[in-house]
Amino acid sequence: MSQHKEVKLVTTHQLLAMKQRGEKISMLTAYDFSMAQILDGAGIDVLLVGDSASNVMAGHETTLPITLDQMIYHAQSVVRAVKRAFVVVDMPFGSYQGNSSEALRSAIRIMKESGGHGIKLEGGAEIKDSITRILTAGIPVMGHLGLTPQSIYKFGTYTVRAKEEAEAQKLIEDALLLQEIGCFALVLEKIPSALAKQVAEKLTIPVIGIGAGPDVDGQVLVVHDMLGITKEFKPRFLRRYADLGDVMHDAVQRYIQDVKARDFPTPDEAY
Numbered sequence: 001m002s003q004h005k006e007v008k009l010v011t012t013h014q015l016l017a018m019k020q021r022g023e024k025i026s027m028l029t030a031y032d033f034s035m036a037q038i039l040d041g042a043g044i045d046v047l048l049v050g051d052s053a054s055n056v057m058a059g060h061e062t063t064l065p066i067t068l069d070q071m072i073y074h075a076q077s078v079v080r081a082v083k084r085a086f087v088v089v090d091m092p093f094g095s096y097q098g099n100s101s102e103a104l105r106s107a108i109r110i111m112k113e114s115g116g117h118g119i120k121l122e123g124g125a126e127i128k129d130s131i132t133r134i135l136t137a138g139i140p141v142m143g144h145l146g147l148t149p150q151s152i153y154k155f156g157t158y159t160v161r162a163k164e165e166a167e168a169q170k171l172i173e174d175a176l177l178l179q180e181i182g183c184f185a186l187v188l189e190k191i192p193s194a195l196a197k198q199v200a201e202k203l204t205i206p207v208i209g210i211g212a213g214p215d216v217d218g219q220v221l222v223v224h225d226m227l228g229i230t231k232e233f234k235p236r237f238l239r240r241y242a243d244l245g246d247v248m249h250d251a252v253q254r255y256i257q258d259v260k261a262r263d264f265p266t267p268d269e270a271y
Contacts, residue, residue: 010045010086012118012140012184018045018217019206025218027208028226031057031074035223036081044085046208048220049075049116051090051150056224063149064093068106075114088142089116093150096121096130103130107139120187122148124174128181135182143178145171146212147190160211162191175199175207187220188212190237211237 018025027046030036031053039047053074054066068091075089089110096103107119118140121127131141146161162168171191178186185206188196193213200207200216209216221238224230228243258264 007083009082009084009117012086015045015086015185015206016204019204025206025208027218027220028223029053029056029220030078030081030223033077033081036078036085039223040082040085045218046220047078047082047085047087048120049078049087049089049114050222051092052222054092056222056230066092068092068095068109072110072113075110075116079115086118087116088118088120089114090120096127096134097123100129100133103127104133104137107134108137111139118142118184120144122150124170125177128177131178131183132181141183142185142187143175143183144187144189145174145178145191146188149189160190160192162195168192168195171195172199172202175203179203179205188216190235211235 015025025045026043027048028039028044029050029052030039030047031049036047049071051063051066051071053070054060054063057074058066058070060066071089071092075087079087091103091106091110095106103121110116110119119134120142121131121134122144124143124145131143134141162171168191172195175186175188183205185208186199186203188199188207188209190211193215196207196209196212197215206217208218208220210220222230222233225233225238226241228240229245229248231245255264
């Protein structure tokens, strides 16, 4: 009989149970096999294959340029690494807005071709039909309200959302709607802490925040930001847990010096 304890995948049911017992949910982005393997091995609950890959991996100014094929490629790489975490894949801009049939086709492609466990869409009542159509296929859907980066040209800024009463009320209504139609969880991005707390208390599904304060059911960050690989991005909500950008920079400089000084490789590092 094997002495190794079986590692079980995190499920939507387990995430709901975590909310019910007051256990916070940990979530980070991942875009490639090597990083996903580290995060999964560390015990992360949820990995988000975010359309932020457009910024972090490809150097674009916004998330809009990334394509469905590119998202599937990143998701495939992440899923291959995972033994435990629940993998959510962002549906990219243009793959679901305004056409529920196209949304379903896009979601099915993501699930079939990547092996991901669920998908995430940005928006509320305006994408109700797309979410409802996707849910008919049995695909788990995570909602996303507040700051929605795919709408950057509509709002023109990445500032805090829902500070005014009317916008806050719409966000609450959208959150309740997303729960009602069947979303298994909700991301709230860059909204006032008091509003995020109110939403988390009203909803029975998990509410995961990024820049939404401590009184939600879990937290998500972009992994390159929290590890200090990206240096320019310094929002108030970000806590850096390492300065890997500096570590990597120094390591590469030492490598260059060793190569130029003929100190690498040594006889012990050759065949």
